[in-house]
Amino acid sequence: MPYHPEACNRPPDSFPDPNYNAVWKPFNQAREDFIVSVTIYDIAKEAGVSIATVSRVFNNSTNVSEKSRTKILQLAKKMGYHPQAMAQGLARKKSKLISVIVPVISNYFFMEVLEGIQEQIGNSDFDLNIYNIKISDDIFDQVEYSIKRGMAEGYVIISVHLSEREWKALKKFDVPVTLVDEYSAEYDSVSVDSVEGAYNATRYLMENGYERIAMISAISSSKPSQDRISGYRRALEDGGRFLVPELIVTGSSRARDGFTEKNGYEAMISLLELPELPDACFCNSDIQAIGAIKAMQDRGKYLPIIGFDDIQFSDFFGLSTMRQPMREMGEMAIEKLLNRIENPDANVSHTVFSPELVLRSSSISPAAMAEASSLRDDSITGSSVPS
Amino acid sequence: MPYHPEACNRPPDSFPDPNYNAVWKPFNQAREDFIVSVTIYDIAKEAGVSIATVSRVFNNSTNVSEKSRTKILQLAKKMGYHPQAMAQGLARKKSKLISVIVPVISNYFFMEVLEGIQEQIGNSDFDLNIYNIKISDDIFDQVEYSIKRGMAEGYVIISVHLSEREWKALKKFDVPVTLVDEYSAEYDSVSVDSVEGAYNATRYLMENGYERIAMISAISSSKPSQDRISGYRRALEDGGRFLVPELIVTGSSRARDGFTEKNGYEAMISLLELPELPDACFCNSDIQAIGAIKAMQDRGKYLPIIGFDDIQFSDFFGLSTMRQPMREMGEMAIEKLLNRIENPDANVSHTVFSPELVLRSSSISPAAMAEASSLRDDSITGSSVPS
DNA sequence: CTGAAAGCGCTTACAG
DNA sequence: CTGAAAGCGCTTACAG
Numbered sequence: 001m002p003y004h005p006e007a008c009n010r011p012p013d014s015f016p017d018p019n020y021n022a023v024w025k026p027f028n029q030a031r032e033d034f035i036v037s038v039t040i041y042d043i044a045k046e047a048g049v050s051i052a053t054v055s056r057v058f059n060n061s062t063n064v065s066e067k068s069r070t071k072i073l074q075l076a077k078k079m080g081y082h083p084q085a086m087a088q089g090l091a092r093k094k095s096k097l098i099s100v101i102v103p104v105i106s107n108y109f110f111m112e113v114l115e116g117i118q119e120q121i122g123n124s125d126f127d128l129n130i131y132n133i134k135i136s137d138d139i140f141d142q143v144e145y146s147i148k149r150g151m152a153e154g155y156v157i158i159s160v161h162l163s164e165r166e167w168k169a170l171k172k173f174d175v176p177v178t179l180v181d182e183y184s185a186e187y188d189s190v191s192v193d194s195v196e197g198a199y200n201a202t203r204y205l206m207e208n209g210y211e212r213i214a215m216i217s218a219i220s221s222s223k224p225s226q227d228r229i230s231g232y233r234r235a236l237e238d239g240g241r242f243l244v245p246e247l248i249v250t251g252s253s254r255a256r257d258g259f260t261e262k263n264g265y266e267a268m269i270s271l272l273e274l275p276e277l278p279d280a281c282f283c284n285s286d287i288q289a290i291g292a293i294k295a296m297q298d299r300g301k302y303l304p305i306i307g308f309d310d311i312q313f314s315d316f317f318g319l320s321t322m323r324q325p326m327r328e329m330g331e332m333a334i335e336k337l338l339n340r341i342e343n344p345d346a347n348v349s350h351t352v353f354s355p356e357l358v359l360r361s362s363s364i365s366p367a368a369m370a371e372a373s374s375l376r377d378d379s380i381t382g383s384s385v386p387s
Numbered sequence: 388m389p390y391h392p393e394a395c396n397r398p399p400d401s402f403p404d405p406n407y408n409a410v411w412k413p414f415n416q417a418r419e420d421f422i423v424s425v426t427i428y429d430i431a432k433e434a435g436v437s438i439a440t441v442s443r444v445f446n447n448s449t450n451v452s453e454k455s456r457t458k459i460l461q462l463a464k465k466m467g468y469h470p471q472a473m474a475q476g477l478a479r480k481k482s483k484l485i486s487v488i489v490p491v492i493s494n495y496f497f498m499e500v501l502e503g504i505q506e507q508i509g510n511s512d513f514d515l516n517i518y519n520i521k522i523s524d525d526i527f528d529q530v531e532y533s534i535k536r537g538m539a540e541g542y543v544i545i546s547v548h549l550s551e552r553e554w555k556a557l558k559k560f561d562v563p564v565t566l567v568d569e570y571s572a573e574y575d576s577v578s579v580d581s582v583e584g585a586y587n588a589t590r591y592l593m594e595n596g597y598e599r600i601a602m603i604s605a606i607s608s609s610k611p612s613q614d615r616i617s618g619y620r621r622a623l624e625d626g627g628r629f630l631v632p633e634l635i636v637t638g639s640s641r642a643r644d645g646f647t648e649k650n651g652y653e654a655m656i657s658l659l660e661l662p663e664l665p666d667a668c669f670c671n672s673d674i675q676a677i678g679a680i681k682a683m684q685d686r687g688k689y690l691p692i693i694g695f696d697d698i699q700f701s702d703f704f705g706l707s708t709m710r711q712p713m714r715e716m717g718e719m720a721i722e723k724l725l726n727r728i729e730n731p732d733a734n735v736s737h738t739v740f741s742p743e744l745v746l747r748s749s750s751i752s753p754a755a756m757a758e759a760s761s762l763r764d765d766s767i768t769g770s771s772v773p774s
Numbered sequence: 775c776t777g778a779a780a781g782c783g784c785t786t787a788c789a790g
Numbered sequence: 791c792t793g794a795a796a797g798c799g800c801t802t803a804c805a806g
Contacts (some may be wrong), residue, residue: 037537037560039783050793055785063791080559082535086482087783089473090798097516106502115493118519127538129484129516132505148469150424151514172467173424261703294703313700316648316681426799437777442801450775474799477782 038081046079047071058083098337099129099152101143103159104256108287108311109326110158113180116330117156124338126153133160135257140166147173154337156180161223176340178333181224183350188336190329190351194224194308197322197355198231198282201306204357205280206239210304214247214278216267216288218258225258228284228308247271247278251288259284264291272299280363281305286314286321293317293362304363308355320363322355329353425468433466434458445470485724486516486539488530490546491643495674495698496713497545500567503717504543511725513540520547522644527553534560541724543567548610563727565720568611570737575723577716577738581611581695584709584742585618585669588693591744592667593626597691601634601665603654603675605645612645615671615695634658634665638675646671651678659686667750668692673701673708680704680749691750695742707750709742716740 044051049068056064057072064072076082089095098121102110121128129152133142140162147155147170154176162170167184170177179189205213215232218225233243249270251263264283271278272295281303283289289307296302307314310323332351340346431438436455443451444459451459463469476482485508489497508515516539520529527549534542534557541563549557554571557564566576592600602619605612620630636657638650651670658665659682668690670676676694683689694701697710719738727733 041783051784052786052793052795053791055783056792059785065791068791080535082532082537084783085536085538086473086476087798088785090477090782090800091784091786093798095473105505106498111493111498118492122519122521127516127518129514131514132509134509145469148467149472150469151472261699290700290703312648313677316677428799438800439777439779439802440775442799443776446801452775455775471799474782475801477784477798478800478802480782 037084038079040081040083042079043072043075043081046075055083095151095153096126097129097152098126098334099131099146099155101131101133101146101155101157101160103133103135103139104259105130105132107256107259109181109259109285109309109324112311112326113158113330113333116327116332117334118330119327120331120334120338124334126338140169144170144173147175147177150175154178154341156333156337157182159224161221174344176337176344178337178340180329180333186348188340188349190332190336190353192324192329192353192355194227194355195231195234197308197324198228199235200231200355200357201282201308201322202232202235203239205282205304205306205363206235206241208280208304208363210280212244212247212276212278212280214249214271214281214303216264216271216281216283216292217248217250218263218284218288219250219254222257225284228282232282246274251291259287261287261291261294264288265295266291268292268295269299271303272296272301277301278303283307285309286311286319289319289321289362290314290317293319306357306363310358314358315360318361320360321358323358324355325353424471425466427468427470429466430459430462430468433462442470482538482540483513484516484539485513485721486518486533486542488518488520488533488542488544488547490520490522490526491646492517492519494643494646496568496646496672496696496711499698499713500545500717500720503714503719504721505717506714507718507721507725511721513725527556531557531560534562534564537562541565541728543720543724544569546611548608561731563724563731565724565727567716567720573735575727575736577719577723577740579711579716579740579742581614581742582618582621584695584711585615586622587618587742587744588669588695588709589619589622590626592669592691592693592750593622593628595667595691595750597667599631599634599663599665599667601636601658601668601690603651603658603668603670603679604635604637605650605671605675606637606641609644612671615669619669633661638678646674648674648678648681651675652682653678655679655682656686658690659683659688664688665690670694672696673698673706676706676708676749677701677704680706693744693750697745701745702747705748707747708745710745711742712740 040051040054044054047054047068049072053064053068054072057069085096100114100117104110118128131146133139139160143157143160143162156178158180159182161182162184164184167186171186177187179187179191181191183189183191202213213236215229217229220226229248236243249267250258251260251266253260253263264287267288268281268291271281281292283292283305286307286309289305290313292305305320307319307321308324309326310321314321336349427438427441431441434441434455436459440451440455441459444456472483487501487504491497505515518533520526520533526547530544530547530549543565545567546569548569549571551571554573558573564574566574566578568578570576570578589600600623602616604616607613616635623630636654637645638647638653640647640650651674654675655668655678658668668679670679670692673694673696676692677700679692692707694706694708695711696713697708701708723736
């Protein structure tokens with residue numbers, strides 16, 4: 001018989017603690033149903049000083065006698081006082097908040113960028129706020145709204161594509177903004193050159209003798225996705241070939257802009273069902289490439305494949321990929337934003353990273369593959385997962 | 388020659404837009420270097436009404452003449468006015484903010500919980516704030532600090548382990564809190580029964596004839612990790628066996644509390660180097676299990692393995708696992724929090740999900756494996772990755 | 775339907 | 791070193 005959980009022996013839903021309302025309140029007359037939290041006035045009164053002095057203590061002003069400071073600090077601790085963020089925010093006209101605006105939160109690119117952002121924010125005295133915009137036709141309105149409210153002192157906007165006219169319109173709020181994975185002349189930005197990445201990945205495949213190179217793409221409205229298609233196309237053209245439209249495929253779902261394992265799977269299936277098979281594949285993202293690899297395994301047909309991103313799992317899958325320095329991008333975004341908050345009139349700066357080709361087993365050429373595996377007696381079309 | 392990025396043809400660092408300071412400001416005398424944003428006073432003056440009326444329009448009060456409303460709305464649009472969150476917050480004593488407090492942001496469990504949280508918050512008029520606490524000895528202080536500041540109207544605290552005494556101490560701030568992946572009698576909570584999950588996973592392995600079942604654990608200070616060890620132990624004991632200490636292993640790194648691929652890899656390697664090999668393995672988390680699978684591949688030795696979580700990739704890896712409904716947990720956490728904000732005196736409620744065993748290829752018994760693979764001429768010890 | 779006024783909890787010149 | 795006072799930008803009874 002399966003284990004009967006301990007949890008059920010836990011105390012049943014317990015009534016709120018009897019001390020529920022027991023905030024220490026020496027001055028305010030508490031109504032039974034409402035808690036008044038302790039303010040600067042309470043501390044001032046108790047300490048026998050003015051609120052200005054209390055405020056100074058919490059602002060690390062030097063102009064406070066040691067005696068007052070000690071007393072106030074001690075009282076504050078005892079009474080559980082802490083300056084309230086909103087009131088400070090209003091009085092100082094500073095929120096000490098940085099807002100990250102992002103369309104899809106559950107996305108590996110974003111996750112890793114976010115790690116870098118967290119890291120850098122941790123070194124500052126800012127807090128982080130995440131504003132998740134919904135994919136719809138009013139992206140601009142959503143971005144504008146979240147800026148208008150004036151909650152944050154600066155904004156990192158990730159993977160949001162607006163027209164240059166719209167970006168310019170946002171200028172009127174005169175608030176520090178850095179763009180990640182996107183470009184506008186108006187704002188500091190950090191991105192990766194998708195065109196270059198796609199070009200070099202495709203070129204690598206061409207140089208290794210592949211003739212019929214497919215591409216797995218995401219939804220067409222995605223800017224990086226468009227750029228990667230144009231890098232792919234240029235590489236083909238520079239190599240004297242032409243783009244074959246049916247070799248560019250994508251999955252059916254529009255979830256996460258098409259950057260899903262499922263989409264990659266579907267795309268690869270459709271590639272493998274082509275009358276004339278491709279002989280290699282450049283893939284828009286690692287997550288799609290991983291789905292594509294699964295499709296190849298399921299079909300027992302193998303194409304060398306190169307992804308884009310270098311997410312945490314790619315190494316494990318032996319997936320060759322164009323690496324984006326996602327974490328660094330996040331760190332740099334915060335650095336730039338903090339600089340601009342400090343110095344609003346500095347020149348706008350754009351940083352464009354060149355993605356770096358990371359070669360692993362998934363892109364091994366059939367020939368090399370055959371050679372390597374001739375030690376064993378496997379066929380050429382083995383799995384691309386390291387074994 | 389590799390592609391020379393377009394990016395370099397972009398305009399060089401451009402000087403800020405000449406219209407930089409062009410916020411429309413009919414009343415305030417702008418100092419050249421400073422932008423005063425438009426307030427309720429500006430609108431009121433321009434519309435020839437009092438600020439109370441303007442405020443009413445933005446608070447959807449019905450007590451405003453259609454004439455005033457139209458005029459104010461139109462002016463607001465023209466002048467780019469929007470109520471400022473901080474000022475509203477102070478006046479209303481409500482921030483419309485929910486804060487999520489979490490130790491490790493880049494963790495698959497958190498990510499999926501966060502998705503559910505986002506989903507639910509999106510249906511409300513709250514915004515999301517993320518407060519990332521650092522792993523150190525003052526966890527309590529960090530949690531207390533972030534609550535003290537009074538920034539949010541409610542807190543979802545994820546995977547933070549405090550003593551019951553400490554949880555109780557936090558009560559004095561009298562603010563709505565829901566715990567995720569953690570328990571205290573004081574607060575609403577949603578969690579999964581780790582003991583039960585580990586018990587049932589281990590039991591499943593025992594029922595399938597395994598004798599020497601290892602366990603890959605995370606760092607010992609993690610509560611879920613402890614619970615999973617005790618579930619594992621109980622299952623063994625209920626089956627009349629004893630826990631063999633050297634069969635419980637972990638990796639060397641303390642990063643992310645030991646919930647890493649690397650740690651799983653190391654743990655499995657040490658298991659495979661034991662003089663007497665285990666014949667199956669229960670693993671504390673999927674991410675560790677994935678590392679463990681890699682270790683098995685590298686060593687060419689195979690043990691049936693069951694993970695814990697069911698992260699997105701587990702299906703791809705054919706990893707059997709105890710599934711936690713992470714997304715649902717996130718949704719429910721927000722639901723509970725919103726309820727409590729509405730109704731602070733409602734009874735405390737605890738929801739404990741039972742994890743569910745999801746069987747995939749990684750836990751297939753050697754016998755079944757042999758049978759299945761007799762069609763091909765593989766040996767029993769194949770890779771656990773689906774092929 | 776509307777306005778004057780008090781208040782939210784702080785900060786910060788200014789004047790001692 | 792300290793206090794009185796004005797101000798941050800809103801909301802909300804209260805009294806028309």
